Amino acid sequence: MLVGNWKMFKTIHETRHFAEVLGRNVGKLSADIDFAVCPPYTALQVAKVVLPAQILTGAQNMHQAEDGAYTGEISASMLKELGVTYVVLGHSERRQMFAETDGGVRDKVEAAQTAGFVPIVCVGENDSEREAGQTMAVVGRQTRIALEKAAKDGDKLVVAYEPVWAIGTGKTPSPADAQAVIQGIRKVVAEVLGEDAASQVRILYGGSVKPGNIAQFVSQPDIDGALVGGASLDPESFVAMAQSMTTA
Numbered sequence: 181m182l183v184g185n186w187k188m189f190k191t192i193h194e195t196r197h198f199a200e201v202l203g204r205n206v207g208k209l210s211a212d213i214d215f216a217v218c219p220p221y222t223a224l225q226v227a228k229v230v231l232p233a234q235i236l237t238g239a240q241n242m243h244q245a246e247d248g249a250y251t252g253e254i255s256a257s258m259l260k261e262l263g264v265t266y267v268v269l270g271h272s273e274r275r276q277m278f279a280e281t282d283g284g285v286r287d288k289v290e291a292a293q294t295a296g297f298v299p300i301v302c303v304g305e306n307d308s309e310r311e312a313g314q315t316m317a318v319v320g321r322q323t324r325i326a327l328e329k330a331a332k333d334g335d336k337l338v339v340a341y342e343p344v345w346a347i348g349t350g351k352t353p354s355p356a357d358a359q360a361v362i363q364g365i366r367k368v369v370a371e372v373l374g375e376d377a378a379s380q381v382r383i384l385y386g387g388s389v390k391p392g393n394i395a396q397f398v399s400q401p402d403i404d405g406a407l408v409g410g411a412s413l414d415p416e417s418f419v420a421m422a423q424s425m426t427t428a
C-alpha cells in the first residue's frame with residue numbers, strides 16, 4: 181500500500197495538475213498495490229473526481245462527533261460526501277501541535293470505522309524517547325489505546341509507524357529496525373484485536389521515504405507499504421515509488 185499524506189500543501193489547482201499527471205501514468209501503477217492520497221480538505225473533491233479510480237482518497241483528520249459546535253472541525257458525514265475511503269488519525273503533527281491525545285485518537289478510530297472509513301492510525305516515538313530506549317513502550321501504548329474500541333477486523337484498519345525524528349528530516353531507521361518495531365506493533369494488534377486481525381491489518385512505515393529507499397522498507401516481512409509526506413507531492417516521484425515497490 182502506498183499512501184501520500186500531503187499535509188498543508190496543494191491548492192485545488194495544484195491537486196488537479198497532480199491528478200492529471202497521474203492519470204497519464206496510470207499504466208505504470210501495479211494493480212497489486214493499494215494507492216491513496218490524502219490532500220487538504222479543500223482539494224478532496226477535485227482529487228476524487230480527477231484521479232484515476234485506482235487511487236483512493238483519504239482525509240488527514242476527522243472529528244469524532246457527528247456534528248456540533250466545533251469550530252474548524254470536520255465530521256464523518258461531510259467526508260462521506262467527498263468520497264473519502266481513509267482517514268489519517270493521530271499523526272504526530274496533530275499530537276504535537278494540536279494536542280491530540282491517545283484517548284482522543286481512540287474515539288476518532290471508533291467514529292471513523294462506524295462511518296465506514298478505514299482509519300490510518302499513526303504511532304511513533306520522538307527522539308528523546310528513542311534515545312531512552314522507550315520506542316516499543318511508546319508505540320505499544322499508542323497502538324493499544326487507539327484500538328481499544330476498534331472493530332476486530334484487520335481489513336478495516338491501517339497502522340502507520342512513523343518515528344517522529346524521521347519525519348521530514350532525511351533520517352530513517354534501518355529497514356531492520358523499522359521491521360522490528362512493526363513486528364512489535366503487529367503483536368500488540370494481536371493482543372487487542374486478535375490474531376486474525378493482526379495478520380490482516382496493513383502496517384506501513386513512514387518518515388523520509390523516497391523513491392530511492394522505499395524498496396528496502398517494503399521488502400521487510402511485516403512492512404506492508406509506506407505513508408509518505410514530502411516525496412508524495414510530486415506525481416513523478418509518486419509513480420517512481422510505486423514502481424520501486426513493484427520490483428521490491
Ligand SMILES: O=C[C@H](O)COP(=O)(O)O
Nearest residue numbers: 185347348387388409410
Ligand atoms: O505522513 C507522513 C509522514 O509524516 C512522513 O513525512 P515525510 O515523508 O515528509 O518524512
